[in-house]
Amino acid sequence: MALDLSQSQLLQQRAEKFLPGGVDSPVRAFRAVGGHPPFVASAKGAYLTDADGNRYIDMFGSWGPMLLGHAFPPAVEAIKAAAELSASFGASTAAEANLAELVQRCFPSIEKMRFVSSGTEACMSAIRLARGFTGRPFVIKFEGCYHGHADALLVKAGSGVATFGIPGSAGVPNETAMHTLALPYNDFAAVEAAFESHPEQIACVILEPVVGNAGTIAPAPEFLASLRRLTRKHGALLIFDEVMTGFRLAAGGAQEYFGFASGEDAPDLTTLGKIVGGGLPVGAFGGRAEVMDFLAPLGPVYQAGTLSGNPLAMAAGIATIEHILAHKGALYAGLDETTAEIAGEVALVAAEHGVALTTNRVGSMFTWFFTSEDVTDFATASKSDTALFAKFHRAMLERGVWLPPSQYEAAFVSAAHGQTEIDAIVAAANGAFGAMLK
Numbered sequence: 001m002a003l004d005l006s007q008s009q010l011l012q013q014r015a016e017k018f019l020p021g022g023v024d025s026p027v028r029a030f031r032a033v034g035g036h037p038p039f040v041a042s043a044k045g046a047y048l049t050d051a052d053g054n055r056y057i058d059m060f061g062s063w064g065p066m067l068l069g070h071a072f073p074p075a076v077e078a079i080k081a082a083a084e085l086s087a088s089f090g091a092s093t094a095a096e097a098n099l100a101e102l103v104q105r106c107f108p109s110i111e112k113m114r115f116v117s118s119g120t121e122a123c124m125s126a127i128r129l130a131r132g133f134t135g136r137p138f139v140i141k142f143e144g145c146y147h148g149h150a151d152a153l154l155v156k157a158g159s160g161v162a163t164f165g166i167p168g169s170a171g172v173p174n175e176t177a178m179h180t181l182a183l184p185y186n187d188f189a190a191v192e193a194a195f196e197s198h199p200e201q202i203a204c205v206i207l208e209p210v211v212g213n214a215g216t217i218a219p220a221p222e223f224l225a226s227l228r229r230l231t232r233k234h235g236a237l238l239i240f241d242e243v244m245t246g247f248r249l250a251a252g253g254a255q256e257y258f259g260f261a262s263g264e265d266a267p268d269l270t271t272l273g274k275i276v277g278g279g280l281p282v283g284a285f286g287g288r289a290e291v292m293d294f295l296a297p298l299g300p301v302y303q304a305g306t307l308s309g310n311p312l313a314m315a316a317g318i319a320t321i322e323h324i325l326a327h328k329g330a331l332y333a334g335l336d337e338t339t340a341e342i343a344g345e346v347a348l349v350a351a352e353h354g355v356a357l358t359t360n361r362v363g364s365m366f367t368w369f370f371t372s373e374d375v376t377d378f379a380t381a382s383k384s385d386t387a388l389f390a391k392f393h394r395a396m397l398e399r400g401v402w403l404p405p406s407q408y409e410a411a412f413v414s415a416a417h418g419q420t421e422i423d424a425i426v427a428a429a430n431g432a433f434g435a436m437l438k
């Protein structure tokens with residue numbers, strides 16, 4: 001059942017003349033799953049169409065942003081209208097506060113925020129702010145969590161770093177990495193021990209409140225609450241990296257989903273990205289006003305960006321978040337129901353074919369781990385049969401379903417996925433398991 005990827009292969013060869021690996025981001029190169037990556041020509045709703053005209057049900061949604069489906073009409077119209085007024089000014093516009101107000105309606109813990117152009121910038125800036133506010137050097141992160149590619153956070157990271165099985169990255173000096181303590185996710189005792197051994201030295205704890213970058217891993221009961229209490233006790237900031245979970249799990253992300261939205265339970269800082277820009281380059285970081293006011297021009301922590309608050313990106317974000325707020329009840333109920341059926345039905349098909357899958361799902365993000373063990377941290381995720389996952393990925397692609405090309409990534413469902421897509425995905429899985437196990 002070979003796919004005709006001849007045009008994509010020509011485009012790949014051309015891209016490799018200019019771009020390392022032919023890509024602008026490593027996970028797109030399909031190195032973990034093999035074969036040639038299709039080049040996308042267009043997308044609409046739940047579907048991608050590649051350069052050869054092959055059509056796929058999109059199960060990675062640009063790695064999260066496309067919650068409402070591709071080419072969401074209100075976002076398209078808003079971007080077109082904004083583009084008529086010029087793409088960028090490098091000066092303040094009303095749109096930034098308009099989007100900020102919508103974000104604050106979703107995340108009441110974000111008293112003040114600043115827009116940047118990526119999740120990496122959001123997390124990098126939040127770390128610098130935490131260090132500046134506390135005057136402390138150390139940062140705690142968790143193995144398998146990915147917070148973008150800033151030096152301080154490329155230590156035992158997830159996503160592409162995990163996909164390529166590299167401990168971190170070349171080019172990150174030990175003097176930088178030494179101030180990042182990477183601990184096992186869900187291991188609260190390890191966090192307590194780190195604080196005991198680094199008294200008054202730890203600026204913050206940053207985590208994905210639901211991990212997406214080791215595949216999907218939910219926090220253990222009490223893990224988030226225990227981190228909140230411990231960080232407050234030691235005067236460290238708690239940072240929820242909601243770049244992936246923000247607007248994904250609920251309008252207010254994981255902090256709404258798990259009940260940490262406001263008051264004493266809320267994180268001190270939150271980082272956002274992906275959905276907040278409706279697919280255009282937007283990141284954001286925000287939280288307690290007394291912390292955020294440490295940023296220039298008010299305070300001593302410097303952070304800046306030519307395209308921060310870009311008017312086209314703000315327009316796309318506003319159209320997206322306005323829709324989310326206007327439809328959130330039905331939107332998240334529908335996303336949860338559709339995702340539960342896709343994840344559950346395919347797991348049943350796998351079992352019928354004798355394939356052991358551990359399915360981790362939170363809302364409309366999920367992962368089929370090719371292992372029979374529970375997956376609660378990166379160590380257990382790493383026991384997955386990545387070779388079998390790669391076969392499954394290729395077999396599903398050939399059957400018109402494009403999964404994220406790594407065992408260590410989350411799959412995402414959009415509001416554009418419905419019963420037709422559910423049925424097609426389950427049928428494709430039946431064919432894929434049948435073919436790959438012959």
Ligand code: KE4
Binds near residue numbers: 025146208212213273
């Ligand atoms: P960006 O710099 O890629 O916009 O965001 C970095 C980031 C920060 N925090 C979390 C929780 C994230 O998931 C990400 C980015 N996610 C990966 C996919 N797992 C981006 C995909 C890629 O690197 O191409």
